[in-house]
Amino acid sequence: xxxxxxxxxxxxxxxxxxxxxxxxxxxxxxxxxxxxxxxxxxxxxxxxxxxxxxxxxxxxxxxxxxxxxxxxxxxxxxxxxxxxxxxxxxxxxxxxxxxxxxxxxxxxxxxxxxxxxxxxxxxxxxxxxxxxxxxxxxxxxxxxxxxxxxxxxxxxxxxxxxxxxxxxxxxxxxxxxxxxxxxxxxxxxxxxxxxxxxxxxxxxxxxxxxxxxxxxxxxxxxxxxxxxxxxxxxxxxxxxxxxxxxxxxxxxxxxxxxxxxxxxxxxxxxxxxxxxxxxxxxxxxxxxxxxxxxxxxxxxxxxxxxxxxxxxxxxxxxxxxxxxxxxxxxxxxxxxxxxxxxxxxxxxxxxxxxxxxxxxxxxxxxxxxxxxxxxxxxxxxxxxxxxxxxxxxxxxx
Amino acid sequence: xxxxxxxxxxxxxxxxxxxxxxxxxxxxxxxxxxxxxxxxxxxxxxxxxxxxxxxxxxxxxxxxxxxxxxxxxxxxxxxxxxxxxxxxxxxxxxxxxxxxxxxxxxxxxxxxxxxxxxxxxxxxxxxxxxxxxxxxxxxxxxxxxxxxxxxxxxxxxxxxxxxxxxxxxxxxxxxxxxxxxxxxxxxxxxxxxxxxxxxxxxxxxxxxxxxxxxxxxxxxxxxxxxxxxxxxxxxxxxxxxxxxxxxxxxxxxxxxxxxxxxxxxxxxxxxxxxxxxxxxxxxxxxxxxxxxxxxxxxxxxxxxxxxxxxxxxxxxxxxxxxxxxxxxxxxxxxxxxxxxxxxxxxxxxxxxxxxxxxxxxxxxxxxxxxxxxxxxxxxxxxxxxxxxxxxxxxxxx
Numbered sequence: 001x002x003x004x005x006x007x008x009x010x011x012x013x014x015x016x017x018x019x020x021x022x023x024x025x026x027x028x029x030x031x032x033x034x035x036x037x038x039x040x041x042x043x044x045x046x047x048x049x050x051x052x053x054x055x056x057x058x059x060x061x062x063x064x065x066x067x068x069x070x071x072x073x074x075x076x077x078x079x080x081x082x083x084x085x086x087x088x089x090x091x092x093x094x095x096x097x098x099x100x101x102x103x104x105x106x107x108x109x110x111x112x113x114x115x116x117x118x119x120x121x122x123x124x125x126x127x128x129x130x131x132x133x134x135x136x137x138x139x140x141x142x143x144x145x146x147x148x149x150x151x152x153x154x155x156x157x158x159x160x161x162x163x164x165x166x167x168x169x170x171x172x173x174x175x176x177x178x179x180x181x182x183x184x185x186x187x188x189x190x191x192x193x194x195x196x197x198x199x200x201x202x203x204x205x206x207x208x209x210x211x212x213x214x215x216x217x218x219x220x221x222x223x224x225x226x227x228x229x230x231x232x233x234x235x236x237x238x239x240x241x242x243x244x245x246x247x248x249x250x251x252x253x254x255x256x257x258x259x260x261x262x263x264x265x266x267x268x269x270x271x272x273x274x275x276x277x278x279x280x281x282x283x284x285x286x287x288x289x290x291x292x293x294x295x296x297x298x299x300x301x302x303x304x305x306x307x308x309x310x311x312x313x314x315x316x317x318x319x320x321x322x323x324x325x326x327x328x329x330x331x332x333x334x335x336x337x338x339x340x341x342x343x344x345x346x347x348x349x350x351x352x353x354x355x356x357x358x359x360x361x362x363x364x365x366x367x368x369x370x371x372x373x374x375x376x377x378x379x380x381x382x383x384x385x386x387x388x389x390x391x392x393x394x395x396x397x
Numbered sequence: 398x399x400x401x402x403x404x405x406x407x408x409x410x411x412x413x414x415x416x417x418x419x420x421x422x423x424x425x426x427x428x429x430x431x432x433x434x435x436x437x438x439x440x441x442x443x444x445x446x447x448x449x450x451x452x453x454x455x456x457x458x459x460x461x462x463x464x465x466x467x468x469x470x471x472x473x474x475x476x477x478x479x480x481x482x483x484x485x486x487x488x489x490x491x492x493x494x495x496x497x498x499x500x501x502x503x504x505x506x507x508x509x510x511x512x513x514x515x516x517x518x519x520x521x522x523x524x525x526x527x528x529x530x531x532x533x534x535x536x537x538x539x540x541x542x543x544x545x546x547x548x549x550x551x552x553x554x555x556x557x558x559x560x561x562x563x564x565x566x567x568x569x570x571x572x573x574x575x576x577x578x579x580x581x582x583x584x585x586x587x588x589x590x591x592x593x594x595x596x597x598x599x600x601x602x603x604x605x606x607x608x609x610x611x612x613x614x615x616x617x618x619x620x621x622x623x624x625x626x627x628x629x630x631x632x633x634x635x636x637x638x639x640x641x642x643x644x645x646x647x648x649x650x651x652x653x654x655x656x657x658x659x660x661x662x663x664x665x666x667x668x669x670x671x672x673x674x675x676x677x678x679x680x681x682x683x684x685x686x687x688x689x690x691x692x693x694x695x696x697x698x699x700x701x702x703x704x705x706x707x708x709x710x711x712x713x714x715x716x717x718x719x720x721x722x723x724x725x726x727x728x729x730x731x732x733x734x735x736x737x738x739x740x741x742x743x744x745x746x747x748x749x750x751x752x753x754x755x756x757x758x759x760x761x762x763x764x765x766x767x768x769x770x771x772x773x774x775x776x777x778x779x780x781x782x783x784x785x786x787x788x789x790x791x792x793x794x
Contacts, residue, residue: 028426029493030475030492031471031473031474031475032429032430032473033472033474033786073430075448076432077431078430079428116749210662212704230725266663284663305792308609308627349789350472350513352564370564389430393747394746395702395748
């Protein structure tokens with residue numbers, strides 16, 4: 001240091017400091033297991049949240065059209081991949097709190113998935129209809145699966161895209177009435193297995209938490225299409241033929257999300273389409289064993305991670321309420337009125353809290369699931385989906 | 398920069414670099430979702446591993462007697478809490494890769510748990526017999542639960558300590574033959590519910606992944622003790638009265654870990670005590686529905702996260718082998734010989750890989766669970782338990 005004059009030393013010490021503290025501020029060292037994001041659908045932004053102190057850490061803007069947006073996470077919990085409605089695929093760094101990269105990979109898309117090993121992102125596209133696969137590191141394109149069906153080269157919208165064990169993605173073709181399995185063991189050469197005539201207009205899909213059973217909801221007719229991925233040779237079979245809009249063609253304000261199925265012990269809880277009811281199914285046979293009258297048309301029915309409670313939100317105009325059902329007594333044990341526009345519910349992974357987005361109140365509230373007390377709240381701009389990094393460790397989320 | 402002569406500029410640039418890269422080296426910014434630790438039992442050290450590139454990141458030494466050691470993780474995935482045999486409780490920072498704090502909280506202990514909300518660590522002690530509870534932030538003592546039973550003030554060894562939803566810990570008193578539930582909603586004033594006469598010498602316990610059912614294994618007699626935490630008023634009931642050492646009093650080389658129960662769909666796979674068999678139970682009734690002959694006395698039977706396979710290791714002298722059972726056909730579909738002293742198996746959370754510690758070969762091997770190929774290996778000093786941060790997001794782990 002003796003080589004340097006005193007003012008110069010001071011200046012450079014300050015420069016050092018600036019570099020160091022700059023790095024510390026922008027690149028926080030912290031665990032990622034308690035992080036998550038909240039979609040701000042109108043603003044096209046995302047808030048980064050943490051569930052230990054229940055605060056918002058930052059906002060990332062410029063993600064395009066986030067109506068119906070969803071997200072998955074890298075296996076290390078550091079990066080979120082957000083699927084926008086406009087075909088945008090955005091990679092966010094939750095630690096530096098920056099948009100790492102954004103690609104407009106299609107004209108119109110609906111959701112996506114991350115492969116079991118965390119190396120591939122798949123996006124479900126309406127326009128052009130199909131699935132596109134990207135490298136999680138770089139978002140470089142790896143494979144394209146056009147959803148061509150029939151004999152005239154038409155392309156179908158793709159919906160209900162999920163990951164499955166064994167390096168597979170599973171999805172449904174809305175226009176074709178088909179379910180496809182893509183084996184991406186060789187990422188650039190997906191091996192496709194197709195199941196035709198599964199039913200009219202599959203509009204959404206889910207996979208059970210063990211990754212075994214894929215189920216597509218049908219918009220064009222009653223019932224559900226089910227595929228046992230442990231026995232694909234058995235083909236697609238139909239479930240709950242009475243399930244759907246039914247004979248009366250009820251006005252449906254919002255088709256329930258199939259992600260909003262709740263398994264609790266040996267029972268499954270499922271929003272009835274167009275009715276103020278939850279269906280209760282046997283989890284092994286998928287046959288109906290009961291119905292629970294509820295406040296409105298259910299949108300999401302989500303099981304608390306221990307399966308003791310199911311929390312339900314409702315379609316417009318009754319979307320100010322959340323009801324909580326005891327999965328043993330099948331009784332509604334509590335009702336909450338968080339405010340107008342309850343859009344989504346996300347439990348912390350061990351279930352002690354639930355985060356609820358209240359769109360019209362511009363708030364995300366946090367409730368204790370034992371006492372039903374509101375224990376936290378953050379401001380958010382028209383919040384919709386809430387996604388926590390714990391999803392990185394689950395099959396099919 | 399013009400104030401400084403060129404050599405001085407160079408020197409200070411290097412100094413800046415040293416400061417910056419020093420900070421980056423010691424305090425790496427990275428996600429914690431793919432981290433874990435490997436216990437080096439003889440050396441009293443722990444290796445920090447990551448499961449994306451399948452490497453060892455660092456070693457932390459000075460943790461005391463780690464025979465039979467286990468670990469839990471903070472809810473953000475940054476900190477590991479290691480329970481040593483000598484009563485040591487160590488808090489490790491997986492990012493700075495340092496021992497944050499170590500307390501000798503008892504003379505002899507066996508395992509522990511972290512509360513549902515992540516604020517409390519509970520340790521199960523042999524000497525003095527009981528449970529001690531600590532603040533996860535500081536490791537400061539919060540509460541002491543001496544395991545006093547009977548009328549003469551005797552203290553029992555405590556085993557089978559697990560966390561349960563609703564701010565509870567559940568554990569068994571080996572000498573007393575009791576199961577206790579501690580409600581720690583008021584952390585410094587645990588509310589204890591006691592169940593007496595559950596059976597002779599409960600030696601280990603488990604809780605089902607939904608946090609509903611607590612089961613203790615009995616050393617002093619055949620059978621298991623089961624408590625339904627959703628209906629504690631129903632009391633403890635006995636299961637599998639034929640389960641245990643049985644009439645023949647077989648030589649038992651190692652009592653199976655009850656953590657090594659595998660639930661796959663509607664079946665449970667359970668090591669038979671002293672026999673070369675796995676028991677298959679109905680997951681709802683817990684009644685036996687079959688037995689599978691295996692290579693040796695099973696120690697751990699662990700389900701791949703999707704439930705399609707169960708991987709089994711064995712007691713001395715047949716501990717060089719791992720067998721893989723298909724949970725549908727109940728057939729052994731593969732056998733591996735990783736080497737002498739296979740001590741533990743840990744699946745990555747979505748099940749694509751499994752990490753296997755091979756004590757006598759001083760290695761931890763990583764296998765692809767689809768191809769059964771060994772795809773990685775790290776050197777380790779007499780490795781035993783392997784624990785990944787994904788456990789932070791599970792009930793009862």
